[in-house]
Amino acid sequence: MINLSLKELSDSLKEKKFSSVELTQFFLDRLDLYNSSINAFISFDKDKSLAMARNADAMIQEGRQNYLTGIPIAQKDIFCAEGWKTSCGSRMLDNFIAPYDATVISKFNEVGAVNLGKTNMDEFAMGSSNETSFYGNVKNPWDIKAVPGGSSGGSAAAVAGMLAPAATATDTGGSIRQPASLCGLTGLKPTYGLVSRYGMIAFASSLDQAGPMCHTAEDCAAMLNVMTGHDPKDSTSVQREKENYLKGIHDPIKGLKIGIPKEFFSEGLEPEIEKIIEQGIDEYKKLGAEIVEISLPNNHLSIPVYYVIAPAEASSNLSRYDGVRYGYRTKEYDDLMDMYCKTREEGFGNEVKRRIMIGTYVLSAGYYDAYYLKAQKIRRLISEDFKKAFEKCDVILGPSAPSVAFPIGDKKEDPLKMYMQDVYTISTNLAGLPGLSMPAGLMNNLPVGMQLIGNYFSEAKLLNIANIFQTNTDWHNLSPKGFE
Numbered sequence: 001m002i003n004l005s006l007k008e009l010s011d012s013l014k015e016k017k018f019s020s021v022e023l024t025q026f027f028l029d030r031l032d033l034y035n036s037s038i039n040a041f042i043s044f045d046k047d048k049s050l051a052m053a054r055n056a057d058a059m060i061q062e063g064r065q066n067y068l069t070g071i072p073i074a075q076k077d078i079f080c081a082e083g084w085k086t087s088c089g090s091r092m093l094d095n096f097i098a099p100y101d102a103t104v105i106s107k108f109n110e111v112g113a114v115n116l117g118k119t120n121m122d123e124f125a126m127g128s129s130n131e132t133s134f135y136g137n138v139k140n141p142w143d144i145k146a147v148p149g150g151s152s153g154g155s156a157a158a159v160a161g162m163l164a165p166a167a168t169a170t171d172t173g174g175s176i177r178q179p180a181s182l183c184g185l186t187g188l189k190p191t192y193g194l195v196s197r198y199g200m201i202a203f204a205s206s207l208d209q210a211g212p213m214c215h216t217a218e219d220c221a222a223m224l225n226v227m228t229g230h231d232p233k234d235s236t237s238v239q240r241e242k243e244n245y246l247k248g249i250h251d252p253i254k255g256l257k258i259g260i261p262k263e264f265f266s267e268g269l270e271p272e273i274e275k276i277i278e279q280g281i282d283e284y285k286k287l288g289a290e291i292v293e294i295s296l297p298n299n300h301l302s303i304p305v306y307y308v309i310a311p312a313e314a315s316s317n318l319s320r321y322d323g324v325r326y327g328y329r330t331k332e333y334d335d336l337m338d339m340y341c342k343t344r345e346e347g348f349g350n351e352v353k354r355r356i357m358i359g360t361y362v363l364s365a366g367y368y369d370a371y372y373l374k375a376q377k378i379r380r381l382i383s384e385d386f387k388k389a390f391e392k393c394d395v396i397l398g399p400s401a402p403s404v405a406f407p408i409g410d411k412k413e414d415p416l417k418m419y420m421q422d423v424y425t426i427s428t429n430l431a432g433l434p435g436l437s438m439p440a441g442l443m444n445n446l447p448v449g450m451q452l453i454g455n456y457f458s459e460a461k462l463l464n465i466a467n468i469f470q471t472n473t474d475w476h477n478l479s480p481k482g483f484e
Contacts, residue, residue, distance in 0.1 A: 001026050002162040002484070006071060006219045009165060013060055013070045020060070020070030024053040024114050027072045030163050031117065034483060038139040038148075040157040042077045043085045044117025056112040067222050069112035074164035076155050077118035078125060079210075080199040081105045088201045089121040089133040089151075092321050092328045092347035102199025103231045104168060104210055111226055116164050120154030123349045124318065125172055125203040127151050128421040130179075131412050132351040139408070140183060141480040142446050146405035149179030149421075155213050156183040161483045166214040166223055170200065172207045173306050174401075174425025177437035180213055181400035181449025184439045184478060186466065187213040188220045189425075191457050192432035193238035195224075196231035204313035205236075207306075207429045216476050217438065217466035221245035224459060238457075245460050249467045254288030256465065259393030263299045264424055269402050273448050276441035277399050280450045280469070284397070287468060294389040294396065298381045302427040303419055305382070308362050308375035309430075314352075315359030321347065354415065383431040390455045395465055399424050400437035400449030428453050436462045439475035447478070 001023065004012065012018060028046055035041050049072065056070035080086045080098035082105075087093045101109065108115070122132040130138040130153025140148040141161035148157045152169035156179035159167050169176045171189035180187030188211045195210045202208060212223030224245045231237040260281065265274055281291060323329035323343030330342035348356070362371035389396060402423055411418040428435040433453055440450035454462045470476045 002030075004165070005216060006068065006165060006214070006222045009071050010065070010067050010069070014065055020053040020056040020114060021050060023070065024049050024072050024116070027116055027164060034161055034163055037144060038141055038157045038161055039136055040119055040138055040154045040161060040163055041074070041117045042087055042089070042120050042135050042154065045084065048083070049114055049116055052114045056114060059112045066111035068108070068226055070114065072114040072116035072164060073108055074116050074119050074155055074158045074167035075105065076152055076168050076170060077121055078170055078201050079105050079168060080201070081115060081118070084115070084118060086118065086201070087134070088125070089123045089135065090348065090352070091134040094134065094328060096327055100199065103196035103233060104200065104227055107226050107229070113226070119158050119167060122151035122153070123352050124201070124314070125151040125170060125175060125208070126314070126351050126355055128174070128178060128418050129411065130154065131408065132349050134349065137408055140405045141483050142184065143405060145407055146446070147182065147408055148405065149182035149401070151175040152213065153179050156180060156185055156187070159183070159185055159213055159215065160480060162479065166212060166219055168210060168227070169213045170208055170210050171429065172203050172310065173429050174422035176211050176213060177400050177425050177435055177449065177451060178421060180437040182405040182447065184447030184475070185213055185215060186217050186220050186436065186438045186476060187211065188224065188436045188459065188462070189428065189434060190224065190228070190459055191434045193236050194457065194459070195227045196229070196234040196237050198231055198233040202317040204310040205317065206313060207310060209429070216470055217436070217463045218246070218249055220436075221249055221463045240457065243460055245463055248460060249464050251464050252288070253465055253468050256289040256395070257393040258284055258289050258291050259294035259389055259396045260291060261294050261296045261299065261389070261396060261398055263296050264398035268420065268423065269399060270404070270443065272443045273399055273403070276443065276448045277450055280440040281397065283469060283473060287472065292393050294392055296385045296389060296427065298378065298385050299427050301378050302382060302430060303423060305375045305378045305430060306426045307358070307419060308371050309379065311355040311359030312363050312372050313359070315356045315363065318352070318356055323347070379430045382427050386431050386433060395458070395462065396453040398451050400451040404443050404446035404448060424451060432456070434459050434462055436466055438466050438470065439478065441475060442478070
């Protein structure tokens with residue numbers, strides 16, 4: 001079962017080769033067997049999952065089967081799910097049981113997918129290595145001494161370790177694509193507004209976007225078919241006709257123009273990774289694509305811009321965690337202000353505190369114009385760079401991350417080195433563009449991801465381009481030893 005695609009699982013359920021209950025129990029058993037070694041899940045509820053599986057079996061029996069009916073999906077612990085603990089990887093929400101479903105969760109429930117459990121993550125999605133979680137480090141199944149990437153490292157480790165067929169994730173500055181790269185998966189960050197953010201615990205509201213993490217582009221397309229759609233509960237949700245992302249996934253790509261930004265192949269990229277990406281470019285040439293050189297001149301400003309805007313929005317979003325209404329509250333305090341201070345001191349981890357302080361600083365009187373307003377102006381320039389680039393090409397190709405999975409603790413004490421892990425992914429979030437990472441090779445027996453960036457709402461094209469690459473290569477079929 002672990003080597004079957006979502007389509008193969010769906011067909012097997014339809015043909016009664018096994019039931020959803022049997023499939024769900026199979027993955028719950030794997031979770032029991034392997035989760036302690038990689039810490040991919042924060043929480044799971046076998047009774048709830050099996051009850052959902054029984055309901056899915058009834059739907060299949062009645063002829064109401066959808067593509068994902070009966071298939072267990074791991075859900076990142078950033079999505080509220082009614083009756084499930086929803087912690088966002090933080091002590092602050094360690095006791096929070098969600099009273100409602102996020103729209104993403106509701107959509108999976110509607111088609112009869114099974115919630116397998118909630119995956120580990122960097123606290124409030126702030127991190128690139130899954131080392132800031134209150135529940136401990138997530139370990140990369142390819143090397144349990146290495147990080148899986150973040151913040152969606154739990155989802156990545158769960159799918160890479162084959163504890164789940166697919167998982168949901170979120171991407172604020174690369175948190176789907178970077179862990180997908182480090183764990184040898186296909187991960188898609190959709191256009192901003194394509195997937196509802198309602199019920200998704202906010203980090204940076206103008207950047208956060210949910211997406212799928214799977215083994216293949218075809219599986220991602222099936223997941224995206226469920227996740228997308230206008231949501232009146234989310235003011236940033238885009239009103240547009242719903243697409244079928246599986247429809248043209250096998251279309252030929254001859255004549256496709258692929259842009260290669262010179263800024264992505266400069267100092268800081270591992271030479272072996274550059275070589276692997278060049279081999280990926282050569283593969284596309286063989287498939288009939290045309291390669292054109294482009295420039296994204298303001299890309300080098302993406303990280304400083306992001307680390308002004310994202311913390312500013314985080315400082316506002318996280319002000320609600322005060323110990324009054326829900327979540328953690330300090331046990332001993334003298335007055336209301338003392339309770340606020342101690343609750344936030346004890347409830348938040350160091351990285352979250354760092355970003356709250358930075359965000360509060362850049363929004364403060366006297367610094368707003370110098371930092372936040374200037375960052376927003378440069379954000380516009382970054383978007384304009386992409387607009388000009390797409391006049392010359394259909395899609396942009398480059399590395400997903402500057403390195404392969406690095407040892408746990410290697411960059412934890414140096415925030416700047418850690419922040420540089422998202423150097424190739426942040427600009428797409430600032431511009432609101434879709435981006436996809438897929439496996440393109442191995443370096444030191446660890447996965448290397450190749451990134452595709454598309455114009456707005458070009459997810460179908462990205463998935464098609466990725467699928468054609470995967471049809472002609474085998475990197476997406478490799479799996480870590482010890483989890484077969």
